[in-house]
Amino acid sequence: MDEALLRSLIPGVITVLVRRGADFAAAEDAVQEALIEALRHWPAEPSPGSAGPAEPLRDAKGWLITVAWRRFLDATRADTARRRREDLAEEEPAPGPAPAVDDTLQLYFLCAHPSLTPASAVALTLRAVGGLTTRQIARAYLVPEATMAQRISRAKRTVSGVRFDRPGDVATVLRVLYLVFNEGYSGDIDLAAEAIRLTRQLAARVDHPEVAGLLALMLLHHARRAARTAADGSLVPLAEQDRGRWDTALIAEGVRILQAALARDRLGEFQAQAAVAALHADAPTARETDWAQIVEWYDELTRLTDSPVVRLNRAVAVGEAEGPDAGLAALSGLDAALPRYTAVAAYLHERRGDLTTAARLYSEAAHLAPHLAERDHLTRQAARLNARRQR
Template sequence: MEAAVDETLLRSLTPAVIGILVRRGADFAAAEDAVQESLLEALRVWPENPPRDPKPWLVKVAWRKFIDATRADASRRRREERLEAEPSPGAGAALDDTLQLYFLCAHPSLTPASAVALTLRAVGGLTTRQIAEAYLVPETTMGQRISRAKRTVADVRFDQTGDVATVVRVLYLVFNEGYSGDVDLAAEAIRLTRQLATLSDHPEVAGLLALMLLHHARRPARKRADGSLVPLAEQDRSRWDTGLIAEGVEILQRALARDQVGEFQAQAAIAALHADAQRAEETDWVQIVEWYDELVRVTDSPIARLNRAVAVGEADGARAGLAALARLDPSLPRYTAVAAYLHDRDGDPVTAARLYAQAALVAPNLAERDHLNRQAARINATARR
């Protein structure tokens, strides 16, 4: 009976194998292509003939793929064949390579979309087809995006110091894509962030991991059987994953103890306060407003200010929330939806229904559009009674 290939193991080994090839003399783009071919070879060969040690097997096959691809250059071939006999770097070098690969894939010269795609391919070990399906674009389109990204970073030295803030931002973007196709991007982002947390003790890496775990814990309760959204206040909290919540809170507490609060730690603290409430009405909105104040101080983000207006509305009443909202730009994403919610809470159903309907017209996805239309219909149905 054939053994199943552990694709998660394959993906976890990808960055270290790329790093080894780069240290042996391959440029990043060629190394990444060779490793992708070795992964496909593993999927073909391992079910019948699994290796005793997967990583050296992948290094050996990927290096041969790289040599085959460059054999036309005789002088380079001699150099490669000479290097082929060299031992692989030790565990410490492999960890350094992986961390540098994170930095390279999140290079500031890349667009966010390109950085995400390159991270999923080179660090995550996903195929171009899997990434394309997850982002609902043709494989050729995603292939071109990844190729352009690799060309952009082709001349970046592999040992250059990277920016942790850019890396965590890219992983956050991956997480927010959620799930589509056969790849659960939220779970993949958590896996990659866990890996990054073993390589870097930066408090914002821990903050991001805590935030992901706390949000992911609520995932089973976010949608009804028909796919419609369930607002946070209406979710069945018994369906929340208490194990993920406990882990996220513990990671967050260790990060906050370092007194270097950043954006993701502040967001995680807000998520932890929601998770701490057994019922929606027990939510400590006063503390949540304080954390939004901290988030605004750290980021000066208009979206943080928008979310703060909601929290103010819960802590101090809908009128206070509307006053906070009035100071913001009405063109902000979800501004109209927030206004509808606060007017609804303030006892103004006519305005709320109208704003819910307007917000539905510009909703970013079908599930949110359906939710907003349902809210408008609920108010109108009550008004007709």
């Protein structure tokens, strides 16, 4: 049985059990046990006499529902609430194809419940909607498996009493998926690719321009991935990337999705961010980037979000479009404690020709950088300018 097929079925199986009366934590545990049994007993090519479904694509969901429901009932009968729960088992459904009802969307909303912290919402989404194991999620986030297991258990307990009859908040779901994407790659799970897979899944279920905007944004950023690092693992800034290594198919898809979303005239944050990414992707060289239009899109983003991070990025764009002095003026009204503030100030001072100040700021930014690759890049920038000053 194809493991990817099994993972795609997990959300629907969980929500079927929840609708029948299982709480979320118990349903998720039962489905995980059913998956283990499936992986253990199903042959790669099921035969009529095998333990798995004869026609996997049609029957696998029904098989998993039946097995998971039995596991849930077994656990329930052993619990102190046996009598209260046994009413749920009056008539166990017969094995066979599951109804063609898609409950995945409600599971997205449940995993992005406002009572959860962002970290817990991300972990629960990867587990329940993405079908990843606790070990895989822990490796991706570089934390001990026991730590991630506790985080997921707390999240499941938090949402166990939440009913499925409340409208979900698409904005919160998108924010969770955006957090997953920004984790990028670490360990044996490519979280950026996983976020794109989940967002494609959501886009197939929700006709909303911001869902399309987020998918377009992810595709446009992911298209540059191969060019972002050198052979030695060091970061390559956007202006220095080999654009021949960008994935033109992903760029074309992202632009097409974005154009369709913008045509609906319901502009949102992710559409505006995607528009900026599209302008970068459209430029044959860094020098040909339409910075004036990028500034306009950052003005839209500022109106939509009033985010200091957006204002920081806008200062960079202003510096490119109107010169470093204008960029520094745009930067001056922001909090110097913002992430990347010092690195942006260093870049603009370098553009202005003040190499002494720029080198000092690059060195300071390196000490503030949260990731080793970024720290190394900023340290090299400082060293480069110091070497130029000594010539």
